[in-house]
């Protein structure tokens with residue numbers, strides 16, 4: 001069952017998330033962590049950078065897997081997940097480049113690229129800890145709402161809403177596709193941490209907390225996962241706490 005913890009603001013949520021992630025890192029130095037990008041986890045990753053300076057041994061052997069990537073962008077584009085994670089995670093946390101794995105955004109053969117990630121995960125997985133953000137339309141990674149979902153790493157057609165994401169706001173011709181882990185690969189993670197922050201996530205969060213499972217709202221599949229924790233801030237929850245008793249917030 002999903003556990004929900006509500007924090008007063010984005011900073012408090014980020015501190016809690018960083019604490020929770022750091023504890024996992026301290027327990028298992030070779031942990032495989034899968035990381036989302038986007039604005040929600042920025043502060044969490046920054047706080048973990050400070051921890052990495054204090055406890056470098058907890059980060060030195062970590063294995064980091066990129067959750068998703070915009071297809072067709074140069075790897076060096078500031079909007080790519082690659083540039084984001086290099087800048088905010090890999091360098092500040094002191095993770096070795098050979099311990100960082102993810103889709104090449106500029107691959108001309110995206111099917112093969114997805115197959116490469118599928119194979120890598122089949123050999124090196126499952127993910128120990130998966131840190132996710134919530135798309136405004138309920139997507140996870142680039143698993144977009146639809147009548148079906150793909151279980152493994154694949155090239156996904158992006159919705160117009162997703163193409164409007166701030167990460168690619170500087171690009172005039174927006175990516176049409178994303179490369180993403182599939183829902184089965186995400187759900188096979190031992191632990192999942194979903195971060196939800198800000199008023200514009202209120203509707204999708206409410207829908208998620210209703211607990212109805214549908215491929216039209218991919219985040220709802222998290223209800224099937226035994227170890228998912230949602231950390232959210234008050235702005236995302238709204239003034240009244242969620243009513244669903246089975247998903248009652250812990251704080």
Ligand code: GLP
Pocket residue numbers: 036037038039040041067068132133134135136140141142162165
């Ligand atoms: C993006 C990314 C996701 C991210 C989500 C939320 O499209 N593909 O990995 O978690 O949308 O982003 P944000 O935190 O900026 O709202």
